[in-house]
Amino acid sequence: MSTDPRLSVVIPYYQQPEELARCLLGLEQQTGAPSFEVVVADDGSDTPPVLATDLDVRVVRQDDLGFRAAAARNLGARCARGRRLVFVDADCVPTPGFLRAMDEGSALVVGHRQHLDMDGWSRAELLSAFEGSPVFLAGPAWLRHGYDETDDLRRADDASFRFVISAALSAPTDLFWELGGFDADLVGYGGEDWDLGHRWWTAGLDLLHRPEAQVWHHGPDLPGRREDWAHVKNAETAALASRIPHPVIRGSGSPVVHRIPRTAVQLDLAGCTAGQALLSVEDWLTAGDVAVFVGDADVPGAFVDDPRVRRGSITDDVRARSLVWFRATGSVRSATGHGLAGRADPALGVPAADGAAPVAWVTGRAANAAVRSREPVPWRSLPRDSWRTISPGVLVEQERSR
Secondary structure, three states, rough: OOOOEEEEEEEOOOEEEEEEEEHHHHOOOOOOOOOOEEEEOOOOOOOOOOOOOOOOOOEEEEEOOOOHHHHHHHHHOOOOOOOOEEOOOEEEOOOEEEEEHHHOOOOOEEEEEEOOOOOOOOHHHHHHHHHOOOOOEEEOOOHHHHHHOOOOOOOOOOOHHHOOOOEEEEHHHHHHHHHHHHHOOOOOOOOOOHHHHHHHHOOOEEEEEEEEEEEEOOOOHHHHHOOOHHHHHHHHHHHOOOOOOOOOHHHOOOOOOOOOOEEEEEEEEOOOOHHHHHOOOOOHHHOOOOEEOOOOOOOOHOOOOOOOOEEEEHHHHHHHHHEEEEEEEOOEEEEOOOOHHHOOOOOOOEEOOOOOOEEEEEHHHHHHHHHOOOOOOOOEEEOOHHEEEOOOOOHHHHHHOO
16 A cells, blocks of 8 residues: 555454454455555454455554553554544444545544444455345434434534444544544543544534445444443443533533533633622522633632632633633623523624623634634624623622522
């Protein structure tokens, strides 16, 4: 293969010699594909994989410290030379045309996984199946529905990370690393693909499902493979709760405080009295999954033990994952008593072009996209009737009793 391949196919591997052989056979059938190399990332197998192929393949290895597919994929990606990364699981067989379909712009491209019992298949039987019409096992209906509802992720929203699967996934190499790659701290089955999909979307980048980019997964979907599949999925959800601030993962109205909030507020307390600061911070926190950043000011005394109120500016990790950002002066609070952070509605507000609106908001996706393209962040100011000014001489106990 070329010394400067366009694509790098990364295969995480753990003691799957027969399945890996089928996977490599599928890659051998990628006629008409851009130039590519293959990197097998071995997650600590007892015996290194044996490669019976003429493909350009390298093997890299990491120690066996548990199921670390995310770390293995990162290891393979670090060794890659291609301009685009294509991730394929060792128990999946890419069908002819797969690589060509996965080579798609700046999008995070999701292939289409079909389930098939290939136990004991010979090389000839697999090649024959490529020309025929194999009988597939039942796949996850919720995933098909998700692709249908979003026009194959062209109309993705902040919940569409659930339709990103790393068994067949591709990304431009530079953007993959700009966003930090897979989260290698995720150990155990699943979650790293949803986390990357969430960060990709929140960065202002696109998701895309390519149904013609098909891989055949050996065996049924998770519920048919493991008796403890519900336990496995619930463990995945628990691990993602600290990373993805969406109600599907975190629940709605949960009292748990996470480092990554759904809503991040940059609150300017310069010139505010103690009473104004106390009531304003309190008001923002009433919306639930919120973190308030108070810049160079000291955290008001009533909140020094509250992890939701933080000194400094909104941090990079919060910018990468939070869904909504606000900026506001510390002398305003909600006019309705329900918290300004609950007012991030696309139907509300007008462009805050001058940057001086007392309360303005933007989605994390829109803000990150603007920063990426070096455009002004499209802040929107909340309507005047949604907030009111707190008097500098306010008596806090009287204000609370209103």
